[in-house]
Amino acid sequence: MGEILGRVVATERRPNTPHEFHFWTALDAPVGIGTIVRVEGTNPVSGHLPRVYGVIVEGFSYSDLETPLHDVLGADGSPDRASDAPTRRTEIRLYKGAVLRHVPDDPLQPVPLGSVFLASEQDVAVALRMDAYMKEGQSTGIPIGLYRAGAMASPIFLDADFLLGPEAAHLNITGVSGLATKTSAVEWLLGSIFAHFPEKKGTVAALCFNVKGPDLCFLDQPATRLEPSDLELYDKLGVPPAPFANVEYFAPYTARGYSLNTLRSNESLSHNLRPLTWGLREVLQYAEVLLNKDDVDAKADALIDFIRERVVDQDFQDAALGTTPHRVQSFTELERFFRELLRAMEEKNHEQWRTHHVATIRKVRNRLTNISTRCRGLVTDDGTVSDLPWGAFQDRGVYVVDVANLEEDAQDLIFARVVTQLRERLEKRTLGVDHVVVFVDELNKYAPSDGPDTYVRKMLLDVAERGRYLGLVLFAAQQFRSQVHRRVVGNSGTALFGRMDSDELATPGYATLAPATRTKLATLDKGELMVRHPHFTQPVFVRFPRPAVLSGREGVEKFPPAEEPTLDEAIVRALRPLDRTITLDWVKETIALADEDEVLRARNRTLQVRPDDPKAFFRAQLKRRIPAETVAPRPRPAIRTSPNDDPYAF
Amino acid sequence: MTTLGRNGREGRVRESYAAPSGGANVREVQRVLAQHGGSAPAARGGSLETHSTTITPPRLDAAQVVEGSRLEARVIVGAPVAACGGFLDGIQRSVVAWYPRAMLPAIHATVAAAIRTRAHDRTLHTWRGAPLVERALYLPVALAGAELVAALGAAGVSVVDTLPPDEHAGDRHPQELIGVARQAIQERRAQLEERLATEWCATEQLPLYVDGGISGFAAASRSPLAIGVVKSHRTLYVDAEGMATLAALEPGQRSSAMRVASRGRTQVASWYLRLRAEGDPLGGLVRIEVAEPGFNSERADLVSRWVLAEREPAALPDARWRVMAYGIRDCEEYLRAVAG
Numbered sequence: 001m002g003e004i005l006g007r008v009v010a011t012e013r014r015p016n017t018p019h020e021f022h023f024w025t026a027l028d029a030p031v032g033i034g035t036i037v038r039v040e041g042t043n044p045v046s047g048h049l050p051r052v053y054g055v056i057v058e059g060f061s062y063s064d065l066e067t068p069l070h071d072v073l074g075a076d077g078s079p080d081r082a083s084d085a086p087t088r089r090t091e092i093r094l095y096k097g098a099v100l101r102h103v104p105d106d107p108l109q110p111v112p113l114g115s116v117f118l119a120s121e122q123d124v125a126v127a128l129r130m131d132a133y134m135k136e137g138q139s140t141g142i143p144i145g146l147y148r149a150g151a152m153a154s155p156i157f158l159d160a161d162f163l164l165g166p167e168a169a170h171l172n173i174t175g176v177s178g179l180a181t182k183t184s185a186v187e188w189l190l191g192s193i194f195a196h197f198p199e200k201k202g203t204v205a206a207l208c209f210n211v212k213g214p215d216l217c218f219l220d221q222p223a224t225r226l227e228p229s230d231l232e233l234y235d236k237l238g239v240p241p242a243p244f245a246n247v248e249y250f251a252p253y254t255a256r257g258y259s260l261n262t263l264r265s266n267e268s269l270s271h272n273l274r275p276l277t278w279g280l281r282e283v284l285q286y287a288e289v290l291l292n293k294d295d296v297d298a299k300a301d302a303l304i305d306f307i308r309e310r311v312v313d314q315d316f317q318d319a320a321l322g323t324t325p326h327r328v329q330s331f332t333e334l335e336r337f338f339r340e341l342l343r344a345m346e347e348k349n350h351e352q353w354r355t356h357h358v359a360t361i362r363k364v365r366n367r368l369t370n371i372s373t374r375c376r377g378l379v380t381d382d383g384t385v386s387d388l389p390w391g392a393f394q395d396r397g398v399y400v401v402d403v404a405n406l407e408e409d410a411q412d413l414i415f416a417r418v419v420t421q422l423r424e425r426l427e428k429r430t431l432g433v434d435h436v437v438v439f440v441d442e443l444n445k446y447a448p449s450d451g452p453d454t455y456v457r458k459m460l461l462d463v464a465e466r467g468r469y470l471g472l473v474l475f476a477a478q479q480f481r482s483q484v485h486r487r488v489v490g491n492s493g494t495a496l497f498g499r500m501d502s503d504e505l506a507t508p509g510y511a512t513l514a515p516a517t518r519t520k521l522a523t524l525d526k527g528e529l530m531v532r533h534p535h536f537t538q539p540v541f542v543r544f545p546r547p548a549v550l551s552g553r554e555g556v557e558k559f560p561p562a563e564e565p566t567l568d569e570a571i572v573r574a575l576r577p578l579d580r581t582i583t584l585d586w587v588k589e590t591i592a593l594a595d596e597d598e599v600l601r602a603r604n605r606t607l608q609v610r611p612d613d614p615k616a617f618f619r620a621q622l623k624r625r626i627p628a629e630t631v632a633p634r635p636r637p638a639i640r641t642s643p644n645d646d647p648y649a650f
Numbered sequence: 651m652t653t654l655g656r657n658g659r660e661g662r663v664r665e666s667y668a669a670p671s672g673g674a675n676v677r678e679v680q681r682v683l684a685q686h687g688g689s690a691p692a693a694r695g696g697s698l699e700t701h702s703t704t705i706t707p708p709r710l711d712a713a714q715v716v717e718g719s720r721l722e723a724r725v726i727v728g729a730p731v732a733a734c735g736g737f738l739d740g741i742q743r744s745v746v747a748w749y750p751r752a753m754l755p756a757i758h759a760t761v762a763a764a765i766r767t768r769a770h771d772r773t774l775h776t777w778r779g780a781p782l783v784e785r786a787l788y789l790p791v792a793l794a795g796a797e798l799v800a801a802l803g804a805a806g807v808s809v810v811d812t813l814p815p816d817e818h819a820g821d822r823h824p825q826e827l828i829g830v831a832r833q834a835i836q837e838r839r840a841q842l843e844e845r846l847a848t849e850w851c852a853t854e855q856l857p858l859y860v861d862g863g864i865s866g867f868a869a870a871s872r873s874p875l876a877i878g879v880v881k882s883h884r885t886l887y888v889d890a891e892g893m894a895t896l897a898a899l900e901p902g903q904r905s906s907a908m909r910v911a912s913r914g915r916t917q918v919a920s921w922y923l924r925l926r927a928e929g930d931p932l933g934g935l936v937r938i939e940v941a942e943p944g945f946n947s948e949r950a951d952l953v954s955r956w957v958l959a960e961r962e963p964a965a966l967p968d969a970r971w972r973v974m975a976y977g978i979r980d981c982e983e984y985l986r987a988v989a990g
Contacts, residue, residue: 027773064983066967074964074971085962086732087976088772090983 005029006095006116008039019099021054021111024092030150031056033520034530034541036119036127037097041112048104052111053119053127054097055538057514063089096514098538100127121154129535133159140201143192143237144496144531145542155237156542158494160197162534164204164435168493169468172443172484173477174500179526181498182477183215186439187547188239189475193437194396195239202434202471203395207388207422209415210262210402211441217264218555219398220247220272223548233545241548244398250276250388251402252378252410257600258570259562261377262402263552266559270577275607276401279383280331282417283371284308289416289455290374290409291367299360304368306354311337320344320353330383331372338365375410384604390421393432415446415456419463419472426470435471438463443478447485457485464491482507497521497530497539513539567596571618574603578614586615594622672989673785674807676747676758682805686798688750698744698757698832706884713887713908716919717947721892721906723899726951730959734877735856736765736777737977740843741985742835746828747787750794753824757788757812757831762989763842765850765858766981774980777850782842783989786810788831790822810834840866851875857956861978863939864918871916871941877953878918878939881973883932887920897931899924904954909942919945923954925961926972934972 006025010016021039025031033056041050065071075082102108103126117123124147125131133140134157141157148154162168171189175181190206197204210216222243226234234241249272251262259265260275287304288296296304310316312334315325321340328334341353342361351358372379388399401418403411419438425431440446440460447460463474464487476492478484482504489495500521504510510518517539521530527546530539550558565573571587591599602621611617674682680690715721740763747758764781766774786808791799794809802809812831822830843860844867850858851873864871864878887908888896895905905922918939926934940953960975968979 064967064979070964070966074966075962081962085976086772086959087768087774087963087980089963089976090774090980 175498
């Protein structure tokens with residue numbers, strides 16, 4: 001039963017209720033805000049002694065003084081005298097507990113007067129209803145951290161059915177930046193999910209958007225230091241302290257197109273870094289992401305639909321365009337199509353083509369062909385595609401899309417297309433895995449509670465509201481939860497809170513928390529979290545270990561980003577992972593006569609196809625040029641002399 | 651059941667909510683009495699301790715000065731020093747519980763006494779883990795009748811006869827009977843206090859700060875450990891000249907010691923000590939009683955320093971804080987909580 005920690009007290013002015021109670025303890029009792037306790041009733045109800053579990057949400061301390069003035073008077077205004085008094089004043093530690101669970105839970109009665117005990121590990125499991133999903137052989141528990149009270153430490157588990165669906169899903173993390181809350185917690189939790197996600201529930205992968213700096217750029221590299229206390233946590237929680245074994249990185253090219261636009265550009269890490277480039281077909285489907293409502297009215301929308309349905313990726317023939325069919329597969333070919341169409345209309349002095357006004361055609365041409373400029377590096381003119389491994393996602397695989405250095409348009413396009421693809425493929429069961437965790441940081445930017453209704457926000461709302469049925473789970477993070485769209489946070493079954501900003505805690509969303517709990521949230525240590533989960537009646541505080549992966553800051557120190565290369569160097573860097581015999585001299589010689597666009601196109605194509613003989617394939621992509629020959633000057637013929645008998649000669 | 655705390659001290663958290671037993675409470679007593687007729691008090695009265703009582707008239711009773719030839723103010727040599735290891739006090743609560751017969755009040759009383767000891771961390775705890783608590787019904791047995799007394803005894807109610815067996819109680823005024831009962835209750839409380847003081851002095855090494863005089867104690871009044879501190883001064887043991895000396899005492903000064911002897915009580919050494927300055931000549935003034943054997947001026951100074959040390963922390967918010975040690979207030983609060 002354990003040592004008695006305190007005693008429940010109730011007065012008429014401060015009575016106990018079914019959801020709240022008060023108890024006092026000795027001054028040195030090892031309890032504080034967030035401690036879980038057990039109350040043992042003494043009067044049986046329906047033949048059972050009631051047992052109540054609660055968590056401390058508020059604490060009070062006071063002495064037998066009626067007013068502070070009495071203390072001043074008693075010490076003659078001298079604080080020294082007060083502290084030198086031979087006797088310490090009587091002091092009370094009174095705590096308010098919020099009920100986690102009644103056993104039995106019916107009839108639901110006020111918390112009885114009884115003895116209070118520190119919850120044991122078994123008590124914690126009962127109090128948080130973990131006993132329902134931690135049954136031997138049928139466990140769906142995912143460790144989230146270690147709850148500590150006094151000398152007792154108890155692992156806290158989330159229910160996979162409520163974290164990754166289908167019962168509930170999604171996770172939302174809030175916390176100030178730089179205190180190992182958001183990114184670290186997600187890295188830790190993904191490792192925990194990969195280690196504990198039940199086999200019978202299928203396969204799971206994670207897709208992370210790296211939205212700032214090098215945060216998620218080194219998930220496959222081991223942490224430089226894990227303290228013994230961290231290793232102890234890993235051990236207690238049953239998660240191996242190792243980096244992710246199967247990680248693939250994707251990043252678009254820089255605008256210049258030589259290198260990938262990521263801080264993970266160190267050559268020694270290039271083995272799992274892939275370009276992310278899309279062509280016309282991939283982009284056109286999401287044109288509305290990049291075109292606002294002013295750009296795309298009903299008429300323009302109709303023309304875009306027509307192009308998408310009737311022109312792209314097929315032979316298109318029209319009397320106005322002559323007899324040769326048009327096949328539009330890239331932005332370059334689209335531009336050519338528009339150019340010829342408009343020239344034909346001008347020549348025939350037509351203002352309309354297939355009900356589309358020339359002004360609309362010009363507008364759509366301008367907006368669409370502009371996309372490849374606005375999203376240079378991601379969208380290719382030539383239609384080269386290097387994409388995520390749709391259909392071949394691997395169990396326990398992590399796919400990181402680095403959008404940190406991209407323009408907003410390109411970021412929006414990537415979010416929209418990637419998540420839509422995930423949704424569609426999960427719906428059709430053709431992704432390769434059954435569940436995907438999508439991690440998006442900076443939700444204040446991508447799904448704000450106010451501001452324009454962007455495509456990305458709509459997409460995030462859709463995932464939050466419908467994703468759990470598909471196995472599409474959103475792990476989202478932000479600094480200010482109060483400023484994120486309420487349907488996104490409201491649909492998150494699980495919420496984590498790290499150290500919080502005081503101003504944020506003053507917003508109405510936190511009014512349900514006791515002032516002491518809010519104070520604790522404002523002063524949480526690194527690695528501490530407050531957890532809300534559907535099974536937990538009240539939030540619980542846990543500690544999680546440092547992630548076993550290299551942090552972004554340490555990563556860029558250990559693996560400094562490569563300098564912006566020359567064209568030759570860029571080609572070597574891109575192709576060497578395919579063929580280690582490729583050298584700078586070989587590249588220089590091979591591309592000596594080719595222009596830059598052509599070389600980059602050849603590189604992209606080679607990376608896309610990943611041929612058996614990269615050298616030959618790359619060379620074949622370049623236009624054949626006849627090398628210049630030195631031609632020997634023809635012998636100059638001798639100047640003829642005039643005939644001697646020419647009568648007209650001088 | 652008491653428990654041991656983490657630091658090995660006796661537990662401050664009890665498993666049961668029941669107050670220390672000590673006998674039947676007033677409701678239990680009323681249930682028994684109601685089965686034997688009689689009547690309840692017209693309105694449930696409050697504690698008799700809050701009612702006006704016959705008070706001994708204030709008086710002067712000059713005592714023999716044993717330090718010098720006349721009463722004078724003395725400067726105490728040495729700074730205050732905390733030496734007391736325990737604080738002894740008692741409480742009593744009494745109510746008219748029933749009228750078994752017309753004009754025959756039966757008084758239910760709770761008397762309790764405790765010593766609060768000071769631990770190394772300067773916190774106070776109950777000596778031996780529990781107070782002495784007694785609950786009983788006080789009434790003249792001869793008037794109540796044997797049958798009623800037997801029934802009370804069978805129900806586990808302790809009965810205290812407030813009159814000697816040979817004294818006829820029939821012609822007593824009910825208020826007089828109440829007064830007699832209150833006298834008996836007071837004596838019982840003093841007995842409990844004495845019991846604790848005697849046990850302390852027999853077993854402990856540190857001085858005991860007793861709320862009130864010690865001359866009523868038998869053994870303890872002769873022990874160097876018992877220090878009686880009297881807060882009220884209805885009897886001043888000085889003459890008119892001595893009164894002027896008392897009025898002129900500065901805070902931290904004491905009077906010359908006297909020999910105080912009352913009938914039926916032990917003779918003790920006593921002196922006045924000004925704890926705090928106040929406009930009232932008797933304000934902030936206490937009278938200290940110690941055992942006479944071994945008394946000298948040095949001891950008077952030493953004991954005065956012990957008592958002066960207990961001025962902090964102030965016993966606020968108690969109205970008597972200027973003359974009350976915090977340990978005594980704590981003891982009273984404790985007794986009210988567990989037995990009041």
